[in-house]
Amino acid sequence: MNPIASAVAGLGRLFLNSVFHLGRYGLLTARALLGFFTPPLRLRSYFKQMESVGVDSLFVVILTGLFTGGVFTLQIIYGFQRFSAESMVGPTVATAMTRELGPVLTALMVTGRVGSAMAAELSAMKVSEQMDALTVMAADPVKYLISPRLLAGIIMLPLLTAISDAVGVVGGFFVAVGRGLDPGQFTGRIVDIVVVGDVVNGLIKSAFFGFIISSVGCYMGFYTKGGAEGVGRSTTLAVVISYVSILISDFMMTAIMF
Amino acid sequence: MNAAPEIKVQGVSKSFGGAKVLDDVSLNFLPGRVNFIIGRSGEGKSVLMKIMTGLYAPDAGSVFYGDLDLTRAAERQINKLRLRMGVLFQDGALFDSMTVGQNVVFPLWVHRRGKKAEAEARARALLSELGLSDFFDLTVAALSTGERKRVALARALMVDPQVVFFDEPTTGLDPLLSTQVDELIIHAQKKTGATVIVVSHDMAATLSLADSIFLLHNGKIILSGAPSEFKASRNPEVVRFLSGGDSLKDAEG
Numbered sequence: 340m341n342p343i344a345s346a347v348a349g350l351g352r353l354f355l356n357s358v359f360h361l362g363r364y365g366l367l368t369a370r371a372l373l374g375f376f377t378p379p380l381r382l383r384s385y386f387k388q389m390e391s392v393g394v395d396s397l398f399v400v401i402l403t404g405l406f407t408g409g410v411f412t413l414q415i416i417y418g419f420q421r422f423s424a425e426s427m428v429g430p431t432v433a434t435a436m437t438r439e440l441g442p443v444l445t446a447l448m449v450t451g452r453v454g455s456a457m458a459a460e461l462s463a464m465k466v467s468e469q470m471d472a473l474t475v476m477a478a479d480p481v482k483y484l485i486s487p488r489l490l491a492g493i494i495m496l497p498l499l500t501a502i503s504d505a506v507g508v509v510g511g512f513f514v515a516v517g518r519g520l521d522p523g524q525f526t527g528r529i530v531d532i533v534v535v536g537d538v539v540n541g542l543i544k545s546a547f548f549g550f551i552i553s554s555v556g557c558y559m560g561f562y563t564k565g566g567a568e569g570v571g572r573s574t575t576l577a578v579v580i581s582y583v584s585i586l587i588s589d590f591m592m593t594a595i596m597f
Numbered sequence: 598m599n600a601a602p603e604i605k606v607q608g609v610s611k612s613f614g615g616a617k618v619l620d621d622v623s624l625n626f627l628p629g630r631v632n633f634i635i636g637r638s639g640e641g642k643s644v645l646m647k648i649m650t651g652l653y654a655p656d657a658g659s660v661f662y663g664d665l666d667l668t669r670a671a672e673r674q675i676n677k678l679r680l681r682m683g684v685l686f687q688d689g690a691l692f693d694s695m696t697v698g699q700n701v702v703f704p705l706w707v708h709r710r711g712k713k714a715e716a717e718a719r720a721r722a723l724l725s726e727l728g729l730s731d732f733f734d735l736t737v738a739a740l741s742t743g744e745r746k747r748v749a750l751a752r753a754l755m756v757d758p759q760v761v762f763f764d765e766p767t768t769g770l771d772p773l774l775s776t777q778v779d780e781l782i783i784h785a786q787k788k789t790g791a792t793v794i795v796v797s798h799d800m801a802a803t804l805s806l807a808d809s810i811f812l813l814h815n816g817k818i819i820l821s822g823a824p825s826e827f828k829a830s831r832n833p834e835v836v837r838f839l840s841g842g843d844s845l846k847d848a849e850g
Contacts, residue, residue, distance in 0.1 A: 379709050463693075472690035475650050476756075477676035478707040 374486030408507030461560025496549030683753025
């Protein structure tokens with residue numbers, strides 16, 4: 340085959356492969372969403388996943404938010420002081436945290452902690468025939484395993500982001516005060532400049548990121564093939580695809596929302 | 598005890614990536630008896646079992662449970678059938694995130710069948726019958742291979758099954774554990790009166806336990822019958838399989 344024909348064939352395979360995976364991902368996600376409404380509802384499974392996604396991620400999210408707010412303040416405070424705009428440090432930190440840094444960094448941290456775990460756990464269940472065992476017990480693996488994880492991602496990410504936003508502003512406050520800023524100067528104009536839309540849109544973005552993290556992690560785990568190597572490959576792919584999807588969708592949503 | 602349905606596999610074929618694993622396979626299983634499907638590794642025994650449990654769809658052919666064609670039935674009908682089906686996978690396929698007790702109770706819990714206390718009492722009784730009296734609250738990670746198989750059997754028996762599948766139950770086990778598993782197969786059949794279908798290449802167990810044997814070779818059933826018919830067979834493949842001979846030549850070929 341000549342090089343041009345080979346390249347075209349390669350592109351064709353890539354296109355068909357992408358369409359296949361997107362279609363299968365869409366169907367799996369739709370089945371998982373339907374699972375929210377199909378009895379019997381196993382609320383315990385849902386709460387367990389919410390604990391895993393939310394409560395267990397709290398420490399890492401607080402730490403990330405605190406230092407992000409702190410370092411952002413460190414970066415901007417010098418320039419703002421040069422222009423005597425100290426009173427804008429607090430609002431700038433709060434705006435950045437609520438619109439962008441809180442949602443995105445929380446999503447990236449949760450991807451590393453939860454998205455990878457979902458992919459690994461479901462992959463291991465797949466290769467050890469636990470999913471087959473569920474199926475032959477007439478228990479739908481999608482409803483039983485994926486629906487709770489999907490809902491947990493969608494609900495818990497905004498809550499974690501709200502905490503990250505608040506902690507980030509607190510981190511910024513302490514750094515600013517440590518750098519000689521008056522506490523009142525930092526907090527004084529936050530309420531005037533940061534509007535409800537900044538916070539709400541940030542939380543909507545984070546709900547979508549939660550959907551991406553859970554759905555991609557579950558998809559990669561659910562369709563794993565080939566033993567321990569397959570588990571590793573699925574876990575890595577889940578993290579990489581989630582990271583890229585979060586960053587691309589963040590750009591698109593930001594362009595639409597703000 | 599319960600009336601097990603007649604199970605018929607008719608003209609089942611299945612290929613993976615162009616390689617034909619099953620080629621027009623037809624079998625009739627004796628209801629309420631112990632049936633063995635044997636054959637060398639990679640001959641498609643487990644694929645056949647997965648087709649019979651509805652995990653794989655065949656490329657052609659049908660699997661009948663009584664009058665119900667599993668390959669054409671609606672998901673709801675298949676699931677209704679599965680409520681009375683027990684499957685013991687090769688490594689047990691126990692849920693790692695649960696305790697032994699939760700694993701055994703699971704088939705009833707997931708469908709909200711019966712009261713929790715009754716289900717737990719039944720699970721404890723089954724575990725006790727299988728020599729696992731004190732294992733109810735243990736984690737799955739704490740179990741040995743043989744214990745895992747016994748817990749998996751207890752889980753399979755929880756639904757009072759009409760048919761129980763065993764996928765290569767003695768693979769990787771030492772002779773003592775293999776004997777233990779053989780006893781479990783008989784225990785399962787006697788306790789439930791179910792049709793037992795075992796996928797295996799353990800000839801000793803097959804000849805001593807089976808009421809009926811099916812030998813799968815190159816995707817086809819080349820002999821089916823009672824153990825005595827297998828012992829009397831002059832078919833070179835059957836003789837070679839029963840004697841376990843020519844293994845190096847087989848591996849090279």
